[in-house]
Amino acid sequence: MGMWGKRDDMVVHGREPFNAEPPGAVLARAAVTPVDAFYSRNHGPVPSLDPADWRLTVDGLVARPLLLTLDDLRSRFGVTEATVTLQCAGNRRADLTAVRAIPGETPWGPGALSTARFRGARLADVLAHARIAPDAAHVAFQAPDVSPSADPPQPYEVSVPRDRALAPDVLLAWAMNGSPLPPVHGAPLRVVVPGWIGARSVKWLTRVTARTTPSDAYFQATAYRLPPAPDDPRGVTLGPLPLNCAVLTPSDGAVLPRGPVDVTGYALAGEGRTVARVEVCTDGGRAWSRAALEAPAGPGAWQRWRTTLDLPPGETQLLARAWDSSGAGTPESPAQVWNPKGYVNNAWSRVRLRIR
DSSP states (O other), X not given: OOGGGOOTTOEEEEETTEEEEOXXXXXXXOSSOOGGGSOBOXXXXXXXXXXXXXXXXXXXXXXXXXXXXXXXXXXXXXXXXXXXXEEOTTTTHHHHHTXXXXXTSOOOOTTSEEEEEEEEEEHHHHHHHHTBOTTOOEEEEEEXXXXXXXXXXXXXXXEEEHHHHTXXXXXXXEEETTEEOOGGGTTTOEEXXXXXXXXXXXXXXXXXXXXXXXXXXXXXHTSSEESOBTTBTTOEEOOBOOOEEEEEESOTTEEEOSEEEEEEEEEXXXXXXXXXXXXXXXSSSXXXXXXXXXXXXXXXXXEEEEEEEEEOSEEEEEEEEEEETTSOBOOSOHHHHOOTTOOOOOXXXXXXXXXX
């Protein structure tokens, strides 16, 4: 067993803060990812919080500020469960670094996402109980983990718009795959915001604040932003995930014997959309064949896909692309989505193979 109860074969990108992803073959095995294989993205040391002493503060633009224990959350609000895929905004960054170097950023492969069954209370119910004010346009989430990468170093804080916070699928979760949250995944309580970048699903949650403006903390105002645009000179804040699709098996660079090759992968459409189809190709983009899609395990979950190919001897490149229910497709080249932070790569997945 590796660090924080993770598998020994996890791809560890950093030990402190701990950042790791599962190998593709491990991720491909099940629709719900075992906790020991669930990816881990942290910005600072994992805080140690005693559930008995922990409290959640709900404040800001609310008529009734709250101070809640875990028992309060479990007993005073309806308990719900949802199967959700969380994805790091840097997922598949390694494909972007092949276009151009991205110094100082973790070269995540396709495994910086995972799926779990989360149990908890709806954030909307808690905010309704606190009587959130009509002029509260954003809801901020605060945690005690201090990141040295922030300027200046500061506890983690981000926010989401009011409408997203009040949606019925946003959870204050205390359990994961039927067991209490492990420390590395946010114990005793975390936010789960389906369909949005994982940076908004805050771990080790200690405060929820209703406010008129987005959070001005580092991880909202500076980090997790795309390059500047005409309407926002500071850059575009990341939120809902774009459509994404990736090959999990075989792995890039695999050498395989002749014969049928089983190919597996995932597709994730993001908030409010579903995956319509996935296609694969081995001739440089001329002829595509459709892969079989599995039904998602929940509205906020990925869809796994698979196909079998009979490849001739020699070198080949396997391509995979997807479309969602809105008609949007994944862009062809990583160069089309390259940015200086390497965020939200959703270009066609490319895997090099050699058939003996």
